[in-house]
Amino acid sequence: MxxxxxxxxxxxxxxxxxxxxxxxxxxxxxxxxxxxxxxxxxxxxxxxxxxxxxxxxxxxxxxxxxxxxxxxxxxxxxxxxxxxxxxxxxxxxxxxxxxxxxxxxxxxxxxxxxxxDMGPAQDQWSDIPLASPTDTLHLPIKEGPLSDPSAVGIGNPHMVFFVKDAQAVPLADGLGSKLENHDLYPERTNVEAVEVRSRNNLRVRVWERGVGITQACGTGACAALVAAHRRGFTGRSAKVELDGGVLSIDWRKDNHVLMAxxxxxxxxxxxxx
CATH class of the missing domain: 3.10.310.10 (Diaminopimelate Epimerase; Chain A, domain 1)
Structure with a gap:
């Protein structure tokens, strides 16, 4: 018992x-x-x-x-x-x-x-980890309406896509599960659909590995901000709106990511x- x-x-x-x-x-x-x-x-x-x-x-x-x-x-x-x-x-x-x-x-x-303080963000393929040497800013992945993601590690792996409308991405219709198990991610991955609303505001929906769609994902919000800044879409701080509410994310210059x-x-x- x-x-x-x-x-x-x-x-x-x-x-x-x-x-x-x-x-x-x-x-x-x-x-x-x-x-x-x-x-x-x-x-x-x-x-x-x-x-x-x-x-x-x-x-x-x-x-x-x-x-x-x-x-x-x-x-x-x-x-x-x-x-x-x-x-x-x-x-x-x-x-x-x-x-x-x-x-x-x-x-x-x-x-x-x-x-x-979630610790340092990881952008090297071997640290995330990915299965082979790859440009983590632009992964050669396309699945359904999603393409050209970035890879980020926040103590766990993330695949971050930038889209026009995060709400419209059908993550729950088999797309999230398929991407979670992509061959490039040997430990499976979390998947984010990120809509850039401004330099300091992101709308994010998350498929969590081993779980599915969740109302919020803290490391997913962190990964979204890191990827967005690396792509030049945002500054180092932003409000991240998830299905369940808003998190404040700050990627400090010492590479540590803070979430509140x-x-x-x-x-x-x-x-x-």
Missing amino acids: TQFDFIKMHGLGNDFVIIDARTGGGDLDNATVRAVADRKTGIGCDQLIVMEPARMIEAAFFMRIRNADGSEVDACGNAARCVADRIMKETGETVIKFQTGAGLLTAHRSDNGITV GPVATSFTGNWTD
Whole structure:
């Protein structure tokens, strides 16, 4: 029998089941993760997050990220903001550091909610990673109405397309899944359809690997801004409007990407199967 307490949180509708396993537990098999994430028969979530004991002296905890399909990934920006908010409320601190598979992250409470430093953006093919040496600014990929994407790494891989109307792109009609599994991305990829509305405003829709269409994706918003600036479409800061709301993204000159926005707690509960 599997049993655990959880808290359900979200960042702009990108929702998470969070388990506090800092004192033990939290080791779930893929079938259990899929059962928890199921929106009809489980709790329902985009990702399941497990807070584990820290592996670095500087970190308050380690954040393990499981996608709805059970797969494990290294980065999730909105989940990072949610768990940071939870621990700040627990400790009374306004700045914390914690570890993910992508490295050490720093988060702080700000006027815009919770701001997290996602670390340096990656634009080298081997770091993202891609399967072979490729110009990451212009990938030789065309699928349906989409073509000429950029590749960006934000602790996880992204394929960023620029389009006239983000809402009109049929990501949910098989297009997102096909691009997620493109041969150029050995670890699969997140896919963004980005509409440039101004030098400081982007409209973005995201297909997340291992999940599908989500209301918001923090690393996707970061990747969209990085790719847009590299293409000359925006400055280094922008408001990024996702299906679930707006994130503020700032790509600093030291290459670190900062993301800010609101988080919310939905409910708490106990899972037993």
